[in-house]
Amino acid sequence: MNVCTRYQCETCETLIDCRIGFSNREVQPLQFACPECGERISFTLGSNDLEGATEIKEFKAPFTGENVFIDLHLDFPTRFGEYKQGDTTFMHVVSEIGQESFADLSRRLELLNQLGEHHRTLKRLASQYMKGNVKGFEKVIKSLEKLEFIKLKSHKAQDVIAALYSATSIMSSPLTVYEHSKELSSEMPKVLLSLYTDHQDNLNEFFDSLLSTGFLKNVHHETLSLYPKLIKLEVPLRPALYYDYKAEEFGNVPARVSTTNFESCNNVYKDLAEVYSRQLVLVAGLNNLIKRGDFNKFSAEVLLNKKGHLIKDFTSLDKYADVDLGRKLAALDDCFFKLEEEAIDNQLRNGIAHYKYNYDEATQIITYSSAKEGLNRDKTIKISLMEFLRKMLLLFREVHCLNHIIKALLFHSVLILKRPV
Incomplete structure (x- = not known):
């Protein structure tokens, strides 16, 4: 109509x-x-x-x-x-896009309708889990019975984690690509089994460092907190899904968004980038184990500068955790997890974080800068709001994929190591 x-x-x-x-x-x-x-x-x-x-x-x-x-x-x-x-x-x-693609897009939009109605409840589900309130978590699950996707078999840690990941799976499903998530979810247990067989001592040390510092728990909770934020933004993200079925030809007069402006959603992109940067610490540790049998050992190409001197930032995983996002990505040699290069725009993230941007509401054009220019702001980049929302969607997909690594680490800790997170 x-x-x-x-x-x-x-x-x-x-x-x-x-x-x-x-x-x-x-x-x-x-x-x-x-x-x-x-x-x-x-x-x-x-x-x-x-x-x-x-x-x-x-x-x-x-x-x-x-x-x-x-x-x-x-x-x-x-x-x-x-x-x-x-x-x-x-x-x-x-x-x-054709009838078949339109039918699939309509299905995803309808699921967003349902999830949007339950945004506050889904947020409570995440908050009760993070508080460790299993009874509260169970109560929220029962209030979501209409959605018919979350079941809690018992109060055992592994069953609570399973119920939680059922929730994150359905919350993300309209916005993500199922095949990508399925592949990593099925491969991660195999990766950990291989490491447990070949490098058990160092793998155990890796878990010791993640659990004793609380890093695994913290990044798990940080990742979980993003899902309700994306559901809250389901309205402006809807038109960005269209480009899953059509090449991203934004053109000189870009397609626009009928329901939001840049300021209403830019902080979520920044949050996604921050959590993604933290998730990469887990990726780096596992990649070092796979390649060199030591979670602290980065490749010589990364570890040494052009003069052959050690770069202190890459002498341990702990130091790597403090490196900025761009350098983190560059340090992952031949990574076991195929990183989506288009998913992260570090310049955009820096521009938002340091409030170095302008937004033209009439044209929906974002002009940003991430360079250190003193009083000047000469080096700028322009993108449309629609392009920005696509970047947000792609980055969320990357964060969601990496959440399957977190899930595998949680289950390994609880089921294999018998250690609570």
């Missing part, structure tokens, strides 16, 4: 013709910026909460092209340009 309406910006009085496609989501918040002055115009379908503009209810249809035209849809990229009768966003998307 679609409706056509006309808005007049409260700031500059520009007339904006708008066609709105309906999503299956119960609550549909939409927003866009006036193309002339940048005023944010927002509303929720079916509610009288319009801000930033006045709706012109009496106008002659169809649109004739004398005003700016916007095609709005909660689930798909926003389109600006020429109005064409019948060429709705829904019809455009189906023609672009």
Whole structure:
């Protein structure tokens, strides 16, 4: 279903013709910026909460092209340009990706609808687990019986962990690629078994360092805390899923997002990058064990500088943990886990973390800098909000994959080493 309406910006009085496609989501918040002055115009379908503009209810249809035209849809990229009768966003998307892909995308969007309704409960599920409150954890699970995906067999540590990972699996499933997760999840127990057979003493020392310092528990909880944050952002992430089925051709006039702005979601990207950086410590330790039988031993190519001197940051896993993200990635030689290079943009992460960015709400263009330039900010990079949301989606997928390494380490600790986490 679609409706056509006309808005007049409260700031500059520009007339904006708008066609709105309906999503299956119960609550549909939409927003866009006036193309002339940048005023944010927002509303929720079916509610009288319009801000930033006045709706012109009496106008002659169809649109004739004398005003700016916007095609709005909660689930798909926003389109600006020429109005064409019948060429709705829904019809455009189906023609672009095909019926089969559209059916799969619709399934994922419907699951996001369900998860979004239970966001607060899923957040409580994570918080009760992190508090170690098994009874509270069980109570929250029972309140989610409608979703039919989480079961708690007993209060044993391994069963609690299993129930938790059932929850993270379903929370992530609309946003991730199942095949990637399945591959790592099935391979990690084999990796640990091989290391337990060939390098048992050093593997045990590796676990000693992770458990005695609380590092494994901390990074486990940090990773877990991200899942409810992504579910909370399910509305702006919806149109980014479209590019799973279509090549990312953003073009000179980028596709836009109908429901959010950069400031509302940039900190989640920063959080994802921080946790990803911490997860890489586990990857590095395991990679060192696989390649050299010692979790503290990095390759000679990484360990020595051009003059042949030791680089102290890579003399142990403990020191490696303090290295910045870019250098962490470079130190992983021929890694057993295939890192997705497009998943992390360290310059973007630094730009957000140090508040070195500008956001143009009308064009949805983010301009950021991560260089140390003193008073200047000459070296800048531009990306669209849609590109940013794709980066966030890809980084979450990477974090989720690495969470399967954490899961394997937890089960090894509880079942093999008989040690609580």
